[in-house]
Amino acid sequence: xxxxxxxxxxxxxxxxxxxxxxxxxxxxxxxxxxxxxxxxxxxxxxxxxxxxxxxxxxxxxxxxxxxxxxxxxxxxxxxxxxxxxxxxxxxxxxxxxxxxxxxxxxxxxxxxxxxxxxxxxxxxxxxxxxxxxxxxxxxxxxxxxxxxxxxxxxxxxxxxxxxxxxxx
Ligand SMILES: NC(=O)c1ccc[n+]([C@@H]2O[C@H](COP(=O)([O-])OP(=O)(O)OC[C@H]3O[C@@H](n4cnc5c(N)ncnc54)[C@H](OP(=O)(O)O)[C@@H]3O)[C@@H](O)[C@H]2O)c1
Numbered sequence: 001x002x003x004x005x006x007x008x009x010x011x012x013x014x015x016x017x018x019x020x021x022x023x024x025x026x027x028x029x030x031x032x033x034x035x036x037x038x039x040x041x042x043x044x045x046x047x048x049x050x051x052x053x054x055x056x057x058x059x060x061x062x063x064x065x066x067x068x069x070x071x072x073x074x075x076x077x078x079x080x081x082x083x084x085x086x087x088x089x090x091x092x093x094x095x096x097x098x099x100x101x102x103x104x105x106x107x108x109x110x111x112x113x114x115x116x117x118x119x120x121x122x123x124x125x126x127x128x129x130x131x132x133x134x135x136x137x138x139x140x141x142x143x144x145x146x147x148x149x150x151x152x153x154x155x156x157x158x159x160x161x162x163x164x165x166x167x168x
Contacts, residue, residue, distance in 0.1 A: 001091050002101040004041075004122035005111055006034055007138055011127060014135035015107060021135070022053035023106075027159040030126040037124055041101035043094055047110040051075070061103075064090070066110055087117040112139045121166050123147065129158040 007015055008026040016023060026034075038044050043062040057063040057080050065071065067082045083090055094102055104114045114120050125138075151163040 001095050001099075001119075002041075002121060003087075003091060003104065003114065003119045004037070004101070004124060005104045005114065005120055006037060006124045007106060007111060008034075008126040008128055009138060010130050010132050010135075012131045012133065013137060014132045015111075015138055016053075017132050017135045019049045019107070019136065020053060022055075023050075025130065026126060026128055027155065027157055029155045029157070029159055029161060030128065033124065033126070033161060038103040038105065041099070041103040043099050043101075044103045044105045045090070045110065045114075046105040047107050048075075050105065050107040050110070051080075058105075062099075066113075087114045087119045091119055108136045108138065108140045112141055112143075115139060115143055115145065116141070121168075123162075123164040123166065125162045125164065127160040127162065 008023060008030050009015060038058065038061055043064060044058050045064045048065055048067040051065045057077050063080045065080060065082050068084065070082055071080065091102060104110060104120065146167040147164040148167055149162065150165050153161040155161065
């Protein structure tokens, strides 16, 4: 199972200004790659805060939302699943359903939980030419992983599209 993180960072290392700040500030190249890699995976995993920033589920992909409770009201959309499973249990469940790739789509709580559990083998990171000064970081606790940079593309507008492998 390939489990990858997809995230856009400001140049000063933030993924958002606060938990409710939607990640619509990213470049068109980042959005294009995000759509491409998440559709290839077919399943996107995110936390409830991130899900709420989207306004609606990501279409043509199974949306799985980490939430302490079942979705209600405007959050409850047909086809969107909730989970509280440990990352390895969720991946085993998805493998059993025929998925071979899973996209971990944030936010910080979910990126951290998956990275810490050791199941992430790839990171698609975009560094955007923008600063927030303060905000939410990619990971919210101490981690120690070595990465190998596999691909790096600089776009005309100055975004860096990076692909890393997590060294095992
Ligand atoms: N730049 C990017 O690429 C990018 C991508 C995605 C998101 N973001 C940004 O990230 C920010 C949101 O991140 P965030 O860290 O605040 O929130 P988040 O990770 O999106 O979601 C946190 C929510 O998930 C729930 N949750 C976490 N672990 C759980 C578990 N094991 N079981 C059940 N529920 C669980 C939490 O429940 P509890 O309330 O019980 O703790 C909380 O409600 C926003 O600014 C968003 O725009 C940026």
